[in-house]
Amino acid sequence: RKNKLRAEHNNAAIINGWLAIPSSYSAEILGHQGYDAVTVDLQHGMIDFASALSMLQALSATPAVPLVRVADNDPAQIMRMLDAGAYGIICPMISTPEEARRFVAACRYPPLGNRSFGPARGLLYGGADYPQHANDEILTLAMIETREGLANLDAILATEGLDGVFIGPNDLSLTLTGSASAESRHPEMLAAVERVVSQCRQRQKIAGIFCTSGEAAARRISEGFQFVTPANDVMQLGRASREAVAQARGN
Ligand code: 3PY
Numbered sequence: 001r002k003n004k005l006r007a008e009h010n011n012a013a014i015i016n017g018w019l020a021i022p023s024s025y026s027a028e029i030l031g032h033q034g035y036d037a038v039t040v041d042l043q044h045g046m047i048d049f050a051s052a053l054s055m056l057q058a059l060s061a062t063p064a065v066p067l068v069r070v071a072d073n074d075p076a077q078i079m080r081m082l083d084a085g086a087y088g089i090i091c092p093m094i095s096t097p098e099e100a101r102r103f104v105a106a107c108r109y110p111p112l113g114n115r116s117f118g119p120a121r122g123l124l125y126g127g128a129d130y131p132q133h134a135n136d137e138i139l140t141l142a143m144i145e146t147r148e149g150l151a152n153l154d155a156i157l158a159t160e161g162l163d164g165v166f167i168g169p170n171d172l173s174l175t176l177t178g179s180a181s182a183e184s185r186h187p188e189m190l191a192a193v194e195r196v197v198s199q200c201r202q203r204q205k206i207a208g209i210f211c212t213s214g215e216a217a218a219r220r221i222s223e224g225f226q227f228v229t230p231a232n233d234v235m236q237l238g239r240a241s242r243e244a245v246a247q248a249r250g251n
């Protein structure tokens with residue numbers, strides 16, 4: 001199976017779903033809604049290994065490419081998630097080129113990296129030739145969400161094998177402006193976001209960002225992002241429920 005995310009990122013933007021609820025049924029539902037990719041969030045989602053495994057299994061029955069956001073830059077967890085069938089990893093809090101190299105190395109078999117061999121579900125999802133193609137197909141996105149990560153952006157983007165970066169706008173605005181806001185209009189945030197887009201464009205890397213809605217995601221695409229997450233399952237469930245209650249009450 002070819003990872004269309006790596007092959008096609010120069011064309012249309014990748015629309016990525018986001019799962020924080022530990023449910024294979026939620027994963028299956030999102031996977032069938034037209035997303036290019038769906039990410040299982042082990043950092044801020046309420047998801048353990050057993051749930052992540054069943055969610056990745058559910059996603060493999062859908063057209064969406066299964067991705068995982070790991071809890072931190074831990075090679076053991078990254079390798080387990082790849083063995084569980086993740087076709088890409090989003091790694092939080094990458095602040096230095098050394099951290100970026102460590103992250104990418106965990107995603108690549110030797111000689112490119114130090115991923116240990118035991119592909120498990122990779123073979124079921126990716127096919128019998130997965131070991132020959134995994135190094136070319138596993139998507140690697142480093143999260144830029146610290147002041148240091150922003151300062152080191154160019155060196156991080158220069159990391160061999162890194163496909164791009166994914167802005168965590170809550171953490172980034174928290175460190176830059178003192179308050180967490182996913183759609184912050186603070187001048188420092190606007191400048192940071194613009195810088196990420198332009199440096200990614202120069203190096204032909206993917207610029208990604210978390211967004212709070214479809215409208216916000218469309219705006220980010222018009223700003224030059226190629227990978228957007230238009231809210232997560234929790235936000236969408238809450239929003240749709242509030243609307244239904246309000247409509248039922250006639251408000
Ligand atoms: C952030 O906004 O900091 C994120 O990590 C988004 O998920």
Ligand code: MG
Pocket residue numbers: 092145168169170171
């Ligand atoms: Mg974050």
